[in-house]
Amino acid sequence: MKEYVRLITILLIPLLLVLAYSSSGFRFSFNGLSISKLNLSCLSPNPIETPVVGDSLSGTFVDTLALDTIISNTESNITMIDTTGKRILFFGDSMIEGLSMRFADYARENGHELYTVCWYGSTTTGWANNLDTLHSFLRWSEADYVVVSLGGNELKVKDLENRAENIRIIQRALGSRPTIWVAPPSWVKNPTITGVIRGTVGEKRYFDSTKLTYTRGSDKMHPTFGSASRWMDSIAVWMSSPQTAHPIKMDFPKATQPRKWKKKFMFPKK
Amino acid sequence: MLFNTISFYAVFIVFLAIYAILQRTSRTLMKLYVVLFSLYFFSRMNPEVSMLLPLTALLSWAMTRRMNECKGNLRKRWLWFIVVVELLPLLYFKYTNFGIDLFNTLLRENFPLQDLILPVGISFYTFQAISHTVEVYHRRLRLKMDFLEYLFYISFFPLLLSGPITRPATMLQQMREDEEVNPRLLYTGLWLVMMGVLKKCVVADYLAQFNNWAFDSPELYGGFELMMAVVGFGMQIYCDFSGYSDMSIGIAAMMGFRLRENFNFPYQSLNPTEFWRRWHISLSTWFRDYLYIPLGGNKMGQVRTYLNNFITMVVAGLWHGSTLMFVLWGAMHGLGLVVHKWCHRLFLHRLPSHRLWVKVPSWLLCQVFIMFTWVFFRCADFSSARDYLHRMFTQFDTECILAFIAQRPLWIAILVLSMLVHCLRERWFYRLQERFITLHWTLKSILFLLVLQLAIEFSTNEVQPFLYYKF
Numbered sequence: 001m002k003e004y005v006r007l008i009t010i011l012l013i014p015l016l017l018v019l020a021y022s023s024s025g026f027r028f029s030f031n032g033l034s035i036s037k038l039n040l041s042c043l044s045p046n047p048i049e050t051p052v053v054g055d056s057l058s059g060t061f062v063d064t065l066a067l068d069t070i071i072s073n074t075e076s077n078i079t080m081i082d083t084t085g086k087r088i089l090f091f092g093d094s095m096i097e098g099l100s101m102r103f104a105d106y107a108r109e110n111g112h113e114l115y116t117v118c119w120y121g122s123t124t125t126g127w128a129n130n131l132d133t134l135h136s137f138l139r140w141s142e143a144d145y146v147v148v149s150l151g152g153n154e155l156k157v158k159d160l161e162n163r164a165e166n167i168r169i170i171q172r173a174l175g176s177r178p179t180i181w182v183a184p185p186s187w188v189k190n191p192t193i194t195g196v197i198r199g200t201v202g203e204k205r206y207f208d209s210t211k212l213t214y215t216r217g218s219d220k221m222h223p224t225f226g227s228a229s230r231w232m233d234s235i236a237v238w239m240s241s242p243q244t245a246h247p248i249k250m251d252f253p254k255a256t257q258p259r260k261w262k263k264k265f266m267f268p269k270k
Numbered sequence: 271m272l273f274n275t276i277s278f279y280a281v282f283i284v285f286l287a288i289y290a291i292l293q294r295t296s297r298t299l300m301k302l303y304v305v306l307f308s309l310y311f312f313s314r315m316n317p318e319v320s321m322l323l324p325l326t327a328l329l330s331w332a333m334t335r336r337m338n339e340c341k342g343n344l345r346k347r348w349l350w351f352i353v354v355v356e357l358l359p360l361l362y363f364k365y366t367n368f369g370i371d372l373f374n375t376l377l378r379e380n381f382p383l384q385d386l387i388l389p390v391g392i393s394f395y396t397f398q399a400i401s402h403t404v405e406v407y408h409r410r411l412r413l414k415m416d417f418l419e420y421l422f423y424i425s426f427f428p429l430l431l432s433g434p435i436t437r438p439a440t441m442l443q444q445m446r447e448d449e450e451v452n453p454r455l456l457y458t459g460l461w462l463v464m465m466g467v468l469k470k471c472v473v474a475d476y477l478a479q480f481n482n483w484a485f486d487s488p489e490l491y492g493g494f495e496l497m498m499a500v501v502g503f504g505m506q507i508y509c510d511f512s513g514y515s516d517m518s519i520g521i522a523a524m525m526g527f528r529l530r531e532n533f534n535f536p537y538q539s540l541n542p543t544e545f546w547r548r549w550h551i552s553l554s555t556w557f558r559d560y561l562y563i564p565l566g567g568n569k570m571g572q573v574r575t576y577l578n579n580f581i582t583m584v585v586a587g588l589w590h591g592s593t594l595m596f597v598l599w600g601a602m603h604g605l606g607l608v609v610h611k612w613c614h615r616l617f618l619h620r621l622p623s624h625r626l627w628v629k630v631p632s633w634l635l636c637q638v639f640i641m642f643t644w645v646f647f648r649c650a651d652f653s654s655a656r657d658y659l660h661r662m663f664t665q666f667d668t669e670c671i672l673a674f675i676a677q678r679p680l681w682i683a684i685l686v687l688s689m690l691v692h693c694l695r696e697r698w699f700y701r702l703q704e705r706f707i708t709l710h711w712t713l714k715s716i717l718f719l720l721v722l723q724l725a726i727e728f729s730t731n732e733v734q735p736f737l738y739y740k741f
Contacts (some may be wrong), residue, residue, distance in 0.1 A: 014718045014719035
């Protein structure tokens with residue numbers, strides 16, 4: 001019996017220390033290296049479900065709990081459509097340009113305010129390394145809903161771990177705002193970035209654009225405006241469906257004119 | 271509630287405290303308590319089919335008792351009937367869709383697949399049930415099990431999910447031992463649990479990240495990267511499953527049950543036969559005793575021995591998973607065994623096996639063969655495996671080696687370190703274990719804390735299921 005008491009003590013003390021450290025606001029760091037904390041949501045009786053892409057053998061990217069803990073619990077539980085008007089920040093690469101015109105129609109029809117930021121040639125790395133820029137746009141728009149369209153310039157990247165980390169950084173910067181990510185059209189066979197985005201943000205925050213067909217514009221890089229408009233229609237249907245983490249009102253617009261929204265453009269550094 | 275989750279450890283500590291009291295007061299109460307906890311554990315893992323295990327156990331136990339009262343041909347008929355009944359749930363849940371898929375492929379039909387879930391641990395407890403039935407049939411089980419003991423044996427939670435497959439005599443004897451638990455056994459258990467956590471949560475889960483990318487999108491990687499992923503997968507699956515086995519055996523040891531090791535440095539093997547003596551030992555011996563020997567073993571001539579080896583490995587492959595890829599993997603290992611035995615008979619037995627010039631090429635050849643077969647184990651279908659291997663050999667560029675090392679230093683460090691540890695001599699490892707057992711309890715606690723923290727540092731935000739968990 002004495003040995004069992006000793007064994008239980010050996011097991012119990014580390015467990016209590018880990019739990020105490022993880023639940024405290026204190027983070028121990030030395031020379032820039034900090035000791036990680038246990039994600040305590042795993043101890044709840046009904047842990048937040050995290051979609052896993054593929055099965056245990058092929059599951060590459062998972063929707064990280066780190067993201068889920070940032071995103072408010074209320075969002076996870078929403079299945080009804082949020083009908084209130086939103087201040088939507090729509091930012092990303094040059095795909096924004098084609099999508100935003102039609103998006104503006106939806107915003108006007110449904111009482112949302114649209115703010116777009118189109119950074120030509122941008123990537124997840126660019127945004128993750130310039131968080132101050134992102135924060136300034138968040139302050140500018142005072143957004144309470146965010147749509148991200150990135151990946152068009154990263155279709156065949158190989159450093160998938162880094163891209164996943166970039167997405168996590170961006171997502172953390174967006175905080176608890178409901179966010180969805182729109183995947184780029186799959187101009188190449190088996191684009192790698194789409195899997196990374198889906199796996200990192202989760203199925204309910206990811207619009208799979210790869211399943212659609214597009215008419216390519218003359219630059220062969222973007223869909224035509226007509227095609228982008230139909231692309232946006234598909235995104236809008238999905239945004240108001242229970243398949244998203246936070247469905248909002250996105251009724252089909254009756255009129256298409258006049259389009260007015262606040263927009264900013266950024267260009268690659270020379 | 272997997273063994274590699276913190277919630278399991280929290281529950282286990284409470285469980286262990288009550289277990290320690292009951293174990294001293296009443297053996298029956300202790301057994302009842304463990305059975306209830308095991309059934310709760312099973313129902314948490316399989317909420318949809320939580321009654322399957324107790325009902326199967328009741329049926330199997332009652333029929334085995336009936337069989338034990340019979341003699342001659344009737345006894346034999348009972349044996350076959352019981353084994354078929356015990357296998358039915360496994361066949362239904364695991365192989366129905368495999369059968370439909372095979373039927374559709376062969377006859378170009380389009381029957382829809384069934385929406386079936388695979389109860390966790392069904393492959394393992396079914397084999398334990400068959401083990402009990404056969405042992406009773408051969409009258410090798412001297413002590414009779416009552417239903418509580420049988421349920422204890424079948425549902426024992428440390429072994430429930432992924433084994434090791436344990437024989438009834440091993441469990442029964444220890445269940446009835448009315449002795450104080452040996453402190454050495456308790457701390458051996460703790461040591462094994464710590465090793466298991468390191469293997470699973472640090473090595474296997476970390477290596478898995480790159481391996482999964484490479485196997486899922488091989489077209490993005492060069493030949494060298496793909497080759498590294500194969501080696502990485504070999505180490506991943508070893509650390510994953512042997513890590514789980516260490517945790518199982520360790521938890522059982524903390525409860526006073528001494529179980530046999532399930533892995534014995536398998537990548538030190540010099541040939542396929544030795545590999546299967548060191549890899550998943552409980553399964554290999556199960557197939558040896560309950561399939562290979564009943565088929566005739568090595569007593570019916572050379573050709574029949576080869577055939578029996580081959581058949582056993584094909585069935586073992588199918589046991590691992592209900593796809594043709596696992597059958598192919600098993601067949602390749604079967605062929606490997608046959609070729610090795612044949613070569614051994616022809617000329618290998620004349621070579622001085624203790625000499626380095628024999629050992630090194632033998633080891634290399636054996637490891638290349640095992641790694642090659644892992645590709646078929648890991649890939650979803652034959653064309654993926656073929657494309658993977660084709661790319662690995664045709665896109666091999668030595669210039670990538672330095673770039674790969676520069677890009678993934680931690681991954682390589684973990685792989686190399688785990689290989690080095692694997693190359694340790696067994697006696698060094700056991701010496702380390704002995705050293706741990708004799709440490710002061712505060713030092714043990716600090717080491718346990720370090721292992722826990724290391725697992726947290728390497729955790730991938732999502733608990734990775736055990737690879738063998740689905741078999």
